Amino acid sequence: MIYIISPFENDFESRGTRNLSLYKKLVETGESVKFITSNFSHQNKKKVNNDNFSKDINYKIIDVTPYHSNLSLKRFITHIDFSIKLYLYLYKVIRDGDKIIVSSIPPEMIFVLSFLKKKKHIEITLDVRDIWPDALPLGGLKKKLFRYYCNIFYSQCNKRVDNITYVADSFKSKWVDRYCPSLKGFFLPLGYDESRWYNPKNRKVGDKLKLVYIGYLQSQFPLTEVILAVNNMLDVEFHIIGDGENKRKYKEISSDNIIYHGNQSLEKSAELVTSCDVGILPIGGNAQMPNKLFDYLGASLPILSIGDTDSSKFVCENNIGWISDFNTVEIKKVISIVKNSIEDKVINIEKIRAKYSKEALYDKFIDVLKD
Structure with missing residues (x-):
């Protein structure tokens, strides 16, 4: 079984679709895949009814506490809430030989998965799509505290991660070499969905x-x-x-x-x-x-x-x-x-x-x- 962990990206959100595309490709190749997400919309800042999720995707939907601002204590409480429930769920269902694909943010997820790997013979692929703590616009004491916070949660990455991908060349030196220096990793851009974008021919610029x-x-x-x-x-x-x-x-x-x-x-x-x-x-x-x-x-x-x-x-x-x-x-x-x-x-x-x-x-x- 392959588990894709994507707390704030799913078919309900009109945001990135990287994990959904991976899910579909894996299913097409005959793999058994479970897509783990939350019932909170990061984009709309509200909970989503489980009935709104596609029945064509093998979801595990985790109930989390909501937050109303991207830069808030409640957001981190939501991340911790999701990560603890994620660990408890996976501990019950995961089997030796199973594989996990997880994003590098929020960092609490890879932290609990590192502990899970101590108990289970699993393979973890870490997808570096954003680089915390650098990415959040914080300064002064808040920036120092957030960096310390992230360093704690990323401290186990180098020991526990098996594969690593990154979506921009500079993420290799800025993040991968910092937290996973023993892994070479490979560059895998986000890309676009062929099914979503059509290629208009003979486009002409109008008066405006x-x-x-x-x-x-x-x-x-x-x-x-x-x-x-x-x-x-x-x-x-x-x-x-x-x-x-x-x-x-x-x-x-x-x-x-x-x-x-x-x-x-x-x-x-x-x-x-x-x-x-x-x-x-x-x-x-x-x-x-x-x-x-x-x-x-x-x-x-x-x-x-x-x-x-x-x-x-x-x-x-x-x-x-x-x-x-x-x-x-x-x-x-x-x-x-x-x-x-x-x-x-x-x-x-x-x-x-x-x-x-x-x-x-x-x-x-x-x-x-x-x-």
């Missing part, structure tokens, strides 16, 4: 250049400079798909050409993104190659990558967009010239697009699990 951002409106992906750059530009629309803690602040500084669509279903958000011309990717935190990068690839959208990140390097190396600093004047200057080169960027996207689908990428993951 349509920019789009998709994702949670949080400080790790700051939009302030982009909004100020395009405010009142008569030949530009900026479409924002998603919700979050910064939405009200952004609306207060937005002119009429900034259009907010809120949270949308996976299908509707794909339709909206594909109808636009350029994907906006501002990264101000420690995210490097997030889901939205591959959403834009899936939609064959050239990318304006803002910030010094793995995504900006990827955009430059493949000549599939433009880069900028978080400078309103520079962003405005780049946006003013993109129309003339969109077609060339799309041609370059077509050269690399296919190899970054989840269907193409995750075969490697399956091979590692079956070795």
Whole structure:
């Protein structure tokens, strides 16, 4: 049996689908798979009725206490609650030879799984998709305490983890070498879903250049400079798909050409993104190659990558967009010239697009699990 542990990613959430894609691929290859998740929606900050989960997925749904803010004590209580219940469940059902796939966040999960491995002959694959403690926007004493907290929970990783994957090149030096130095690991980007994204042919830019951002409106992906750059530009629309803690602040500084669509279903958000011309990717935190990068690839959208990140390097190396600093004047200057080169960027996207689908990428993951 293979257990995929994914407390806040499931078919109900219109967020990342990496674990769901892995689940489906494993089932297609004849594996027995259990998908362990929670009944709490991180995106909507509320509990989900079990009846809302797909009956086509072999779920174990763990009831957890809710939280209302990403930066709150209650969030860590939820993580601990889930992890303790996860341990108690797995201790009863897991058998020698079973395999576990688990994300590196929240860190409490890998901590309890390390203790489980002391008692059971199991294999653990750790998927490094975000790097705590670096990723959370904390400073001063809170940052020191959170780093200490994470170091405690990650202390057993190097001894207990068998395989490790990471979604951005820089995560190798920033996280893997720090917590799992004995493991080489391998680079496995998030990728896009072929079933979700269709590849429009002969896309033409209209009278108005349509920019789009998709994702949670949080400080790790700051939009302030982009909004100020395009405010009142008569030949530009900026479409924002998603919700979050910064939405009200952004609306207060937005002119009429900034259009907010809120949270949308996976299908509707794909339709909206594909109808636009350029994907906006501002990264101000420690995210490097997030889901939205591959959403834009899936939609064959050239990318304006803002910030010094793995995504900006990827955009430059493949000549599939433009880069900028978080400078309103520079962003405005780049946006003013993109129309003339969109077609060339799309041609370059077509050269690399296919190899970054989840269907193409995750075969490697399956091979590692079956070795």
